[in-house]
Amino acid sequence: MTLPKKTAALFAIVAGLLSNSPAHAAAASPLMQLIDAGGPIIIILAVLALLALGVAIVKFVQFFRLGVGRNGFVHECLDLIRDGKSAEALANLEPRSNPVAKVMAATIRGQANPRMADSTVREEVSRVAMAQLDALERGLALLGLVAMISPLLGLLGTVLGMITAFQMMETVGDRIEPALLAGGIWEALLTTAAGLSVAIPAAILSTWLQRSVDVEAQRMEDAATQVFTVSLYEAVPQAEAA
16 A cells, blocks of 8 residues: 555655754764764774673573573482482473483483493583583673673773874874863773773673573582482481381
8 A cells, every 4th residue: 555645745754854853863963973983993892782782681591491590309309319219300300401400310311221330320411511511601702702802992992092182183283272182082081981881791791690600510510419329318217227
């Protein structure tokens, strides 16, 4: 369905008026001034900020879907194993995508196979744990890289801006205007502020996510060790009964 010519012309006139309105110019002007003042360094920092934000969102969604940090099922499954219900514990763990559940399931399957030596089971459990950790840590290196290089890029932009400001001062000679000098300095410092604004949130997110991975790795190791040593807890009641 097409609009009448007069209506289409009217929409075009209104759109032109809105695009040239003071409100539109006020909204677009600061962004363009920021890019013009900071130069290509600001654009690079903006790209890095978007990358860091994308990685953080992906990792938050991944951690939520995998249930990272939610390990209430571990004690329940360990109680089932102590009661001799390893098959029931394995059935409880198999549907879960949680990394700790994957490691516990691999440990139970290995111990249930009489043809597998204990050392072989431990190697397989270690392989499964490393695969789970690799999936959790994927992308965190990029987040850490953004946190590390953003201040350096900001400092580079400041140095380049100061060089340009001093070149302008040399060109002017004795007729140096304070306003011109101040404008060159704040434009140079703008990239440092932008670099720190990108680096600080990226560093916080990288540290928090890496800490979550480290805690999950500790819980995987603890759960696997408890499955391996479950016989120690089974022997306690027999010794007391004797």
